[in-house]
Amino acid sequence: MPEEVSSSNICLKVPACDTETFNWGYEEWPAFRDMFTAIYINHPKLSHAQKLCHLRYKTEGKAGAIVEQHPLSDDNFELAWEALRAKYENKRILVDNQIKALLSLPNVQIENSEQIQRQ
Template identity: 30%
Template sequence: MESQHERTEENYHDGCAELREMIARFTDIHMPLTGQTDIANFQLPVQHPKTVLPMFSGAFADWESFCDLFTAIVDAEPRCSAATKLQYLKMCLKDSAAEFVKNISITDANYKPTWEALKARYSNPRLCLRTDLSTLKHLPKIMKVTASELRTLVDKTLQVVRALENLGRPVATWDDWLVFITVQHLDKESRKSWETHLSTKDVVSNPTLEDQSDPNLFPSLKELMEFLESRIRALNMITPIANSDKGSAMVSKFSSSKAKSFYIETKTFF
């Protein structure tokens, strides 16, 4: 006769199987379960590559990039219901931004007003412009040139330029100013190399002030970026060699010291 323990264990396993089946049906029809894991492994209700959802804390400087990513990944996705989009939106917010939507219930009707309210609160083009220009102006100056320091300067400069383009600013006409600001952050040796590069170009092209339409007269941001990329590649090639030379010198010094010690010991022995 089947014991009470065996019947209880059988009922437990049957219940677990039924519960798993119900959860699977629910997530297929409605929306994924909430949780931190969903943010790192975002997946739409149908088969779709997993994507990391963007996060937003309420910092105005981060709003434009967050808005663009969330719009592309979630808001523009036709396979998600409005309630699902609202759930994902709340999952993506933290700190002051999360407080702003904390008491909003997840329903289809609440998604669009919530999303529009967020855009109205954090979309401040003039503030974004000021933040981007301030970021560019206050980039740290390179004191000792390395490939990684130059790479950081190039990447951050281009990041600000793209942000300004997204704001609709006429960045294409700002080359003189952007070149001037970027060069101010270079180390002394890189600035010297840049001016040498321009002087060499002047000798070859022989531009004149009378012909101010000559593209060789004033350097463009593109030219500066290409120069810095070339310098980064050169530094990346030189650094391993320098390290190798340093290592060889240490080995040579160690070998010389050992040889000298051996000579003294041998002389003493005889």
């Protein structure tokens, strides 16, 4: 069900938010960023203050604390969004996390043709 947002006596229908609430995980940031951008940032009729309101609603924990540092106003949406990007688009941390994930995968046993023939 679409969410209604009103500003200056204008009522807008915003698509239902399919984004998960973002807490702090570097691994979840790209999916959250892309979905939030598609639903809210690219919405042509939302004010920056409305976008910041949605960003506050969709973040919690460490990420929510970053957003909460910015008072609800048109001027502060870009500041809050850039603060999240600065924190979670750290390429070194993202690459390190991917390497850790790859190294923690279980070993795979490979059967060669000789082993298969003996069975």
